[in-house]
Amino acid sequence: MAKKIWNTNLEDSTSEISLFLSSEDIELDKFLLPYDIDATSAHINALNNIGVLKKSELSKLSRSLRKLKKEYLAGEFKLSEEYEDCHSAIEFYLTEAHGDLGKKVHTGRSRNDQVAVAMRLFAKEKLKELNGLNKDIACAFLDMAMKYENDPMPGYTHLQRAMPSSWGLWFSAYAESFIDNYDLIKATYDWIDSNPLGTAAGYGVNLPLDRESTKEELGFNRLQLNSMYVQNSRGKYETQILSTIKQPMMDIRKFSWDMSLFLSQEFNLLSIDKRYSTGSSIMPNKHNPDVIEIMRANYSIIAGYASELENLISLPSGYHRDLQLTKRGLVRGFNTALTTLSILPDLIYSIKVNKEQSIKFIDDDMKMTDRVYELVSKGMAFRDAYNKIKNSKSDGQEVSSKLINSSSGSPGNLNLKNLKKRLKKQK
Numbered sequence: 413m414a415k416k417i418w419n420t421n422l423e424d425s426t427s428e429i430s431l432f433l434s435s436e437d438i439e440l441d442k443f444l445l446p447y448d449i450d451a452t453s454a455h456i457n458a459l460n461n462i463g464v465l466k467k468s469e470l471s472k473l474s475r476s477l478r479k480l481k482k483e484y485l486a487g488e489f490k491l492s493e494e495y496e497d498c499h500s501a502i503e504f505y506l507t508e509a510h511g512d513l514g515k516k517v518h519t520g521r522s523r524n525d526q527v528a529v530a531m532r533l534f535a536k537e538k539l540k541e542l543n544g545l546n547k548d549i550a551c552a553f554l555d556m557a558m559k560y561e562n563d564p565m566p567g568y569t570h571l572q573r574a575m576p577s578s579w580g581l582w583f584s585a586y587a588e589s590f591i592d593n594y595d596l597i598k599a600t601y602d603w604i605d606s607n608p609l610g611t612a613a614g615y616g617v618n619l620p621l622d623r624e625s626t627k628e629e630l631g632f633n634r635l636q637l638n639s640m641y642v643q644n645s646r647g648k649y650e651t652q653i654l655s656t657i658k659q660p661m662m663d664i665r666k667f668s669w670d671m672s673l674f675l676s677q678e679f680n681l682l683s684i685d686k687r688y689s690t691g692s693s694i695m696p697n698k699h700n701p702d703v704i705e706i707m708r709a710n711y712s713i714i715a716g717y718a719s720e721l722e723n724l725i726s727l728p729s730g731y732h733r734d735l736q737l738t739k740r741g742l743v744r745g746f747n748t749a750l751t752t753l754s755i756l757p758d759l760i761y762s763i764k765v766n767k768e769q770s771i772k773f774i775d776d777d778m779k780m781t782d783r784v785y786e787l788v789s790k791g792m793a794f795r796d797a798y799n800k801i802k803n804s805k806s807d808g809q810e811v812s813s814k815l816i817n818s819s820s821g822s823p824g825n826l827n828l829k830n831l832k833k834r835l836k837k838q839k
C-alpha cells in the first residue's frame with residue numbers, strides 16, 4: 413500500500429483502490445520528479461523570504477533536496493509504488509531526514525500547484541529539445557536541397573505526372589516546413605512560460621507567498637496570476653503543446669509517405685541506408701522500409717493523445733482528479749515525438765537520388781506547360797497558347813530550358829539563401 417501524506421488512517425484504503433487511483437501515475441511521475449525537486453527548492457527559498465523557514469532550516473532542507481536529486485539521477489533513489497506520487501516521495505524523504513522540519517515543506521502549497529509547476533518545467537525543457545531536433549531536421553533537408561538543387565525530379569499532382577521538378581524543390585519544401593515549425597514551437601514555449609507555483613489548491617493560502625521569487629528562480633517569464641486559472645489551464649496548455657508537436661509529426665507523416673512510394677520498386681527514385689530497412693521472415697527478396705512506416709504511424713499515436721486530452725478536460729472549474737490523466741498524453745506524446753524526430757537527421761543525410769530514373773520519368777507530356785510558356789514568352793495570350801499546345805500532339809521537341817520556372821521558390825530558382833537566413837536566426 414502506498415504511503416500517503418494525507419492519510420492518518422492507513423486502514424482506510426485498500427491497495428486495489430490505491431492502485432486504481434494512481435494507475436500509471438508513478439511511472440509518469442518518474443519524468444517529473446527532478447522538476448518537482450527544483451520547484452520545491454524554489455518554494456522553500458520563497459518560504460524563507462517571508463519568514464516561514466529560518467535560514468538554518470532552509471540550508472538543511474536545500475542540502476537534502478540537492479542530495480535527493482543527485483541520488484535520483486544516479487538511480488540510487490527509486491520512485492516506487494511505495495509512494496502515492498512524486499510529490500509525496502519528496503515530503504517523505506525530507507521528513508525521514510529532518511523529522512518535523514520536513515513536514516514544513518508543504519506550507520503554502522498543494523499538490524495541485526506542485527504538479528502544475530513540475531509539468532510546466534518538464535514541458536518547457538521538452539519543447540526546447542523538440543526545437544533543437546526540429547532545427548537539426550531543417551538543416552538536414554536544406555543541406556540535401558543544396559546538394560541536389562538542380563537535379564531533375566518528376567513533379568506530381570494527384571500522384572499523376574505533372575511537370576518537371578527538382579529534388580532541390582522536394583528537399584527544401586520540407587526544410588521550409590520545419591523552419592516554420594520552429595517559430596510555432598517557440599510561440600508555444602512563450603505561451604506556457606508562466607509560473608503556477610504559489611496558487612495552492614486553486615484558491616491561494618493565507619500567506620503572502622513570494623511568487624515573484626519562485627518565478628525568477630525557476631526561470632519563468634511571467635506569473636500565471638489567477639489561482640483558479642492555474643487549475644483551469646491544466647489540459648488547456650497540454651492541448652496546445654500536443655497540437656504543436658503534431659505539426660512536425662505531420663510533416664514526418666508526409667515525408668514517410670513520399671519515401672515509402674519513392675523507395676518502392678515501382679518508383680525506384682530514392683534509396684536510403686540499409687540500416688533503416690528490415691527483411692522479411694518469409695520472402696528472402698524483401699527490404700522493407702519499416703523505420704519509415706513506424707515514423708508515419710507515430711503521428712496517429714500523438715493525435716490519439718491529443719484527442720484524449722481534449723476529451724479529458726470537459727470539466728467544471730477548479731481541480732478534479734481527472735486532470736491527473738492529462739499527464740499521460742503529454743509525457744508519452746513528447747517521448748514518442750522526440751524519439752521519432754531524433755531518427756530523422758541521419759536518415760535524411762543517407763538518402764540517395766536515382767538520377768537516371770528521375771530523368772527517365774520526365775516524359776514529353778510533362779513539358780507541355782513549359783511549352784505553353786514558351787509561346788507566352790513570344791507574346792501569345794496564355795489561353796490561346798494553352799489550347800494550341802493541348803490540341804497539338806506532343807512533337808517530341810525539347811523545350812529550350814530545363815528547369816526554367818523563374819518565380820522565386822520554384823525549381824530553377826529555389827532561393828535557398830532565403831531559407832538559410834531564416835534558419836540562421838533560429839537559436
Ligand code: ARG
Nearest residue numbers: 437497523524527733735736
Ligand atoms: N497526481 C495528481 C495529479 O496529477 C496530483 C494532485 C493531487 N491532488 C489532489 N487534490 N488529489 O493531478
